Amino acid sequence: MVFVARSELDLSRYDAIVAGSGPAGGSVAEGLSRGNRKVLVIETGGSEYRAEAQENYSAVKGGGHYVGSHWSSHWIRMLGGTSNIWGGWCAPFSERNFDRWPISRSDLEPYYLSAAQALYRPPDFLTYRKSVLDQFEYRAISDEDPLRYSDPVKFATFPNDPNVHVLLEHSVGALTASQDGSRVEAFELYGVSEGNRELIELREEQALVLAGGAMGNAQILLASNDGTRASIGDEHGQVGRYLQEHPHMGVGKIICRANALIPSMDEGFGGIRHALFPSDSLYHEAGELDVCLVLSEASIDSTDQTERYLSEEFGPGARAYRVSVMAGRAENHGSRAEGFDPCGWPLLFAQCVVDSDSLEAVDFVMRSLGSSLLDSNVGRLRFDVERVYSDIGGGGHTIGTTRMGTDATSSVVDSDCRVHGYRNLFIAGSSVFATGSCVNPTLTIVALAQRLADYLAKGI
Amino acid sequence: MDRRSFIWGMGGFFVGASLSGGAAFAYRELRRARFRASLPPSPPPAFESRGLVDGWILSAADRERIGSAEYALQSELLEIVDGSDIPGRPFSREVVKGVDDCVEACEKETRCTRFTFAKATHPDETKRNVCWLKTGEGEADSPRAPDYISGWRR
Ligand SMILES: Cc1cc2nc3c(=O)[nH]c(=O)nc-3n(C[C@H](O)[C@H](O)[C@H](O)COP(=O)(O)OP(=O)(O)OC[C@H]3O[C@@H](n4cnc5c(N)ncnc54)[C@H](O)[C@@H]3O)c2cc1C
Numbered sequence: 001m002v003f004v005a006r007s008e009l010d011l012s013r014y015d016a017i018v019a020g021s022g023p024a025g026g027s028v029a030e031g032l033s034r035g036n037r038k039v040l041v042i043e044t045g046g047s048e049y050r051a052e053a054q055e056n057y058s059a060v061k062g063g064g065h066y067v068g069s070h071w072s073s074h075w076i077r078m079l080g081g082t083s084n085i086w087g088g089w090c091a092p093f094s095e096r097n098f099d100r101w102p103i104s105r106s107d108l109e110p111y112y113l114s115a116a117q118a119l120y121r122p123p124d125f126l127t128y129r130k131s132v133l134d135q136f137e138y139r140a141i142s143d144e145d146p147l148r149y150s151d152p153v154k155f156a157t158f159p160n161d162p163n164v165h166v167l168l169e170h171s172v173g174a175l176t177a178s179q180d181g182s183r184v185e186a187f188e189l190y191g192v193s194e195g196n197r198e199l200i201e202l203r204e205e206q207a208l209v210l211a212g213g214a215m216g217n218a219q220i221l222l223a224s225n226d227g228t229r230a231s232i233g234d235e236h237g238q239v240g241r242y243l244q245e246h247p248h249m250g251v252g253k254i255i256c257r258a259n260a261l262i263p264s265m266d267e268g269f270g271g272i273r274h275a276l277f278p279s280d281s282l283y284h285e286a287g288e289l290d291v292c293l294v295l296s297e298a299s300i301d302s303t304d305q306t307e308r309y310l311s312e313e314f315g316p317g318a319r320a321y322r323v324s325v326m327a328g329r330a331e332n333h334g335s336r337a338e339g340f341d342p343c344g345w346p347l348l349f350a351q352c353v354v355d356s357d358s359l360e361a362v363d364f365v366m367r368s369l370g371s372s373l374l375d376s377n378v379g380r381l382r383f384d385v386e387r388v389y390s391d392i393g394g395g396g397h398t399i400g401t402t403r404m405g406t407d408a409t410s411s412v413v414d415s416d417c418r419v420h421g422y423r424n425l426f427i428a429g430s431s432v433f434a435t436g437s438c439v440n441p442t443l444t445i446v447a448l449a450q451r452l453a454d455y456l457a458k459g460i
Numbered sequence: 461m462d463r464r465s466f467i468w469g470m471g472g473f474f475v476g477a478s479l480s481g482g483a484a485f486a487y488r489e490l491r492r493a494r495f496r497a498s499l500p501p502s503p504p505p506a507f508e509s510r511g512l513v514d515g516w517i518l519s520a521a522d523r524e525r526i527g528s529a530e531y532a533l534q535s536e537l538l539e540i541v542d543g544s545d546i547p548g549r550p551f552s553r554e555v556v557k558g559v560d561d562c563v564e565a566c567e568k569e570t571r572c573t574r575f576t577f578a579k580a581t582h583p584d585e586t587k588r589n590v591c592w593l594k595t596g597e598g599e600a601d602s603p604r605a606p607d608y609i610s611g612w613r614r
Contacts, residue, residue: 303558305542306516309531370517382515386583
């Protein structure tokens with residue numbers, strides 16, 4: 001990648017312009033470069049973190065379960081975006097997680113493979129599954145060093161890649177639609193340090209890709225409003241409507257026989273976390289809200305009467321695991337924007353509520369796990385039911401603000417990640433997820449971004 | 461705030477958990493109100509028959525054996541009851557590693573005629589593993605309180 005200054009820039013020479021340099025924007029740029037296309041990445045932040053840019057441009061107001069700072073602290077304004085602080089957990093969505101998407105897991109399969117490679121993961125975790133208990137399946141979550149998309153060395157083909165130019169400290173602002181509404185013909189380029197604005201016209205064949213994070217993508221669309229008609233992409237009020245987060249909670253403890261729940265994994269998997277998932281039939285019974293039960297090693301509390309008993313019952317070598325959950329969804333129930341930030345863009349307002357269906361799904365799956373352990377006499381589960389209802393957190397999984405679908409009245413982008421009706425406007429990132437599964441989103445973000453890059457490289 | 465301290469401050473995977481505690485509390489109240497309004501009076505039977513002891517999903521045989529002397533805490537001086545919060549006047553409040561430490565502390569302190577220990581699973585985080593040494597006599601019976609273990613001098 002080559003950093004460029006505004007003064008030396010001829011914006012018309014690029015095949016695509018990408019707003020945002022996180023995992024989504026970085027992967028689109030990398031893919032386009034591989035297809036020998038020229039890309040300009042425009043990034044609000046600089047090469048270092050600056051609190052001022054963060055405060056000015058990533059402010060979000062919050063209602064419902066998550067305070068505003070929850071969203072802003074998961075939307076980092078600097079080169080590489082939120083990948084500067086992400087945890088590196090990676091897992092693919094399973095087939096059933098695509099039930100309400102216009103694409104399926106098999107459409108993404110090759111890209112999951114290349115995404116795992118791009119994130120420096122051995123690929124075995126993508127397909128490994130093992131039934132370890134009636135109604136439950138073991139899967140591994142890859143937990144390798146998190147790739148920072150600001151890291152010039154690790155970020156694969158980027159160093160000195162002449163096809164990828166990066167313009168820092170500039171933002172993509174309001175978009176302007178053509179007269180017939182079939183394409184975006186211009187966008188506002190905002191210089192962060194000077195506070196200056198320019199209108200940049202797009203050539204007929206140039207593609208514009210929004211990759212500003214799930215909040216950022218909604219913000220750019222909602223800002224694209226000239227006062228005479230609905231914002232671009234929001235003709236049916238869909239932008240920001242389906243914002244989701246994965247409710248996280250620590251919900252219990254398992255004491256079980258050694259080697260009963262966790263298969264011995266060979267080293268080829270790299271660093272992993274252990275997780276149990278409900279079988280398809282349990283998933284349907286739970287209302288088709290997926291629940292991921294992450295097991296982490298814990299110790300047996302020998303001062304606790306019950307634990308003392310269980311450790312003898314399932315010993316020698318009985319194991320203990322803490323169970324924490326990433327589950328279902330928390331969904332937006334409120335308005336999408338309220339007021340303006342310092343450069344005049346809509347300040348986002350998220351009223352994200354963990355719905356009772358999700359809580360009941362966790363409750364149901366946990367009790368089913370308790371029953372399965374009991375019936376198979378492999379171990380026992382302590383279910384801290386209170387915590388399901390009182391200790392809800394989140395994972396920084398900001399999802400669904402411009403969701404994918406076939407129908408413009410109930411979604412924002414089509415199966416090619418193109419904004420319905422606008423032939424040169426595309427979106428990369430978890431904002432296009434039609435539903436959120438229950439696992440960490442970034443692997444799927446990278447896979448979808450690579451797929452989009454392939455599509456654009458062929459089509460431009 | 462520089463980038464380093466920022467990243468330090470943010471680095472936890474469960475970072476959201478600490479941010480949304482207040483909202484979760486409000487929600488719990490809401491949820492309780494809803495529960496009261498909308499749930500039938502009897503709990504769903506399928507799981508209830510399994511029995512929850514302090515959240516552990518156990519069989520009847522498990523429960524019987526856990527209650528037996530083999531696994532119970534032993535003290536020469538104190539009578540110990542699981543699932544009880546005995547009344548009394550606390551004169552000391554300490555966080556301890558486990559109930560054994562609380563029993564030992566009470567045995568050693570002549571003023572201590574009874575103690576209460578809040579289990580590590582207590583829903584209120586500020587109470588987890590707290591050991592109260594107490595004075596007081598009389599009625600040792602107390603309503604069932606599954607998050608506590610109490611004891612009194614024989
Ligand atoms: C503490 C934490 C832990 C996490 N752990 C994990 C994990 O273990 N596993 C996992 O899968 N995910 C994890 N995540 C989530 C992960 O970080 C995100 O899914 C991922 O970074 C999203 O990538 P993105 O490129 O879509 O958005 P971002 O990484 O947010 O990047 C968006 C970029 O666009 C820029 N931008 C925004 N608007 C504009 C605009 N108008 N013009 C120009 N630039 C713009 C921003 O400045 C930013 O640089 C975690 C997140 C946090 C905060």
